[in-house]
Amino acid sequence: AQSVTQLDSQVPVFEEAPVELRCNYSSSVSVYLFWYVQYPNQGLQLLLKYLSGSTLVESINGFEAEFNKSQTSFHLRKPSVHISDTAEYFCAVSEGGSEKLVFGKGTKLTVNP
Amino acid sequence: GAVVSQHPSRVICKSGTSVKIECRSLDFQATTMFWYRQFPKKSLMLMATSNEGSKATYEQGVEKDKFLINHASLTLSTLTVTSAHPEDSSFYICSASLQGNGYTFGSGTRLTVV
Numbered sequence: 725a726q727s728v729t730q731l732d733s734q735v736p737v738f739e740e741a742p743v744e745l746r747c748n749y750s751s752s753v754s755v756y757l758f759w760y761v762q763y764p765n766q767g768l769q770l771l772l773k774y775l776s777g778s779t780l781v782e783s784i785n786g787f788e789a790e791f792n793k794s795q796t797s798f799h800l801r802k803p804s805v806h807i808s809d810t811a812e813y814f815c816a817v818s819e820g821g822s823e824k825l826v827f828g829k830g831t832k833l834t835v836n837p
Numbered sequence: 838g839a840v841v842s843q844h845p846s847r848v849i850c851k852s853g854t855s856v857k858i859e860c861r862s863l864d865f866q867a868t869t870m871f872w873y874r875q876f877p878k879k880s881l882m883l884m885a886t887s888n889e890g891s892k893a894t895y896e897q898g899v900e901k902d903k904f905l906i907n908h909a910s911l912t913l914s915t916l917t918v919t920s921a922h923p924e925d926s927s928f929y930i931c932s933a934s935l936q937g938n939g940y941t942f943g944s945g946t947r948l949t950v951v
Contacts, residue, residue, distance in 0.1 A: 758939065767843065767930050767944040768881075775938070814880065823869055823934050829880040 726751040728817050730828035738836050739807055745800040745831045747815030757798040758816040758825070759789055768814065774798065810835045839865045841933050843943025850921055850950055858916045858946045860931035866911035867933035871940070872904075875928040887914045921950040
């Protein structure tokens with residue numbers, strides 16, 4: 725069965741610093757990978773996704789994630805964060821052919837001035 | 838892009854009453870929708886998968902008689918929490934499958950049972 729591990733429950737950083745939010749998954753078949761962002765009392769917004777093709781995917785607001793099949797990872801990175809990036813970030817996986825999404829427990833990113 | 842509208846955003850109800858949450862796909866047809874429950878400081882727990890025109894598939898441990906799901910049309914799925922109790926207080930989120938192109942989520946409903 726697939727599972728998703730987000731090792732860091734909280735990540736505090738200073739504004740303009742780089743950040744990496746880690747995500748590892750376990751699956752024996754091909755997977756689709758997603759990062760979602762959630763602001764307080766709101767639903768989830770898709771940040772970026774990997775379905776196929778290039779293993780490096782980017783979002784419009786400067787985030788990127790790289791699918792590493794050998795390490796079963798899909799870490800999220802941003803070279804310089806803003807105060808407005810403060811939110812909860814969820815990594816999610818679905819196995820090829822299945823429509824079920826399995827979520828990690830989330831990482832709360834707090835960007836301090 | 839594909840948008841899912843979820844209502845209400847917040848609801849407070851008395852213990853023992855029922856509450857209905859609606860999830861509508863605004864500009865596409867959603868054959869499959871999902872209902873999640875999010876506990877404080879925890880991840881999203883999939884409650885059930887809702888397919889248009891058929892019975893929902895519930896995850897293990899989710900009471901289907903308590904959490905009634907109806908997906909009568911390609912643009913509407915509803916979750917009814919029956920005989921709500923304080924322990925049902927939570928954040929409920931729906932999502933719709935984009936048929937191999939990911940998912941889109943509703944904005945969530947904060948249910949408080951008093």
